[in-house]
Amino acid sequence: MRLHESITRKLEAGLALEHLEVLNESHGHNVPAGSETHFRVIAVSPEFEGMTRVARHRRINALLAEELAGGVHALAIEAVTPAQWAESGGPQLDAPPCRGGMKNDPRG
Amino acid sequence: MSGKIQLPIVNPNYEDGAPGAGQSGDAPKAAGKPRAEGGDVMSEIEWETKNHPVFLYMKGSPVMPQCGFSARVAQILQHLGVQFASCNVLEDMEKREAIKVHAQWPTIPQLYVNGEFVGGCDIITEMFQTGELQELLGVEG
Numbered sequence: 001m002r003l004h005e006s007i008t009r010k011l012e013a014g015l016a017l018e019h020l021e022v023l024n025e026s027h028g029h030n031v032p033a034g035s036e037t038h039f040r041v042i043a044v045s046p047e048f049e050g051m052t053r054v055a056r057h058r059r060i061n062a063l064l065a066e067e068l069a070g071g072v073h074a075l076a077i078e079a080v081t082p083a084q085w086a087e088s089g090g091p092q093l094d095a096p097p098c099r100g101g102m103k104n105d106p107r108g
Numbered sequence: 109m110s111g112k113i114q115l116p117i118v119n120p121n122y123e124d125g126a127p128g129a130g131q132s133g134d135a136p137k138a139a140g141k142p143r144a145e146g147g148d149v150m151s152e153i154e155w156e157t158k159n160h161p162v163f164l165y166m167k168g169s170p171v172m173p174q175c176g177f178s179a180r181v182a183q184i185l186q187h188l189g190v191q192f193a194s195c196n197v198l199e200d201m202e203k204r205e206a207i208k209v210h211a212q213w214p215t216i217p218q219l220y221v222n223g224e225f226v227g228g229c230d231i232i233t234e235m236f237q238t239g240e241l242q243e244l245l246g247v248e249g
Contacts, residue, residue: 053231061214068214077230096176101167
């Protein structure tokens, strides 16, 4: 739970959030049980108003630079404004089926 | 919105992501110009993203993707009938790290259209769902 906690803490500290979900999706991938490699972040923040999708993701990636450099292999992001969140009624994306790449990844 | 792109322009040295178009499936190909000894990986990234209207950095190939996120972006482009060139970064560790610096983006896949970084799997999926991707690529669907 170490990375899950630090992701949550850093996003809460770095962004004005109306809603946050940090999901460990590692179990769906080619990694040992209990791994913290694949995460999904759903962040709802008024700070995203007027920002492009790329800028929103970069903001989150920057807050989580340490985690991305140190163990987080995949980070799926849904970054929306409160208005978008209200309109959509919840998360819009789902995880694609794993293709087993970590097994063949020369860097692991 | 940036202008619509002209399709297709395919460099024969690159894998073509269109279904059935010249995929070998195996025989790892170094996508792009081979780096000359001492060659500059950043210049190569600049070259390949600027010289292909649609360029995808991914894990694996469009036919044999090695990662679900890469697979999804390749599938979306194939679904839209868009011709694209791709590079399997698992075959080039130096480039795998360099593309993260180039796009200021820490994860793979990365899609470039007209030399501009557009996004990774989540953004491409969202843009496909809203129709923005089709508009950017100048295709129906």
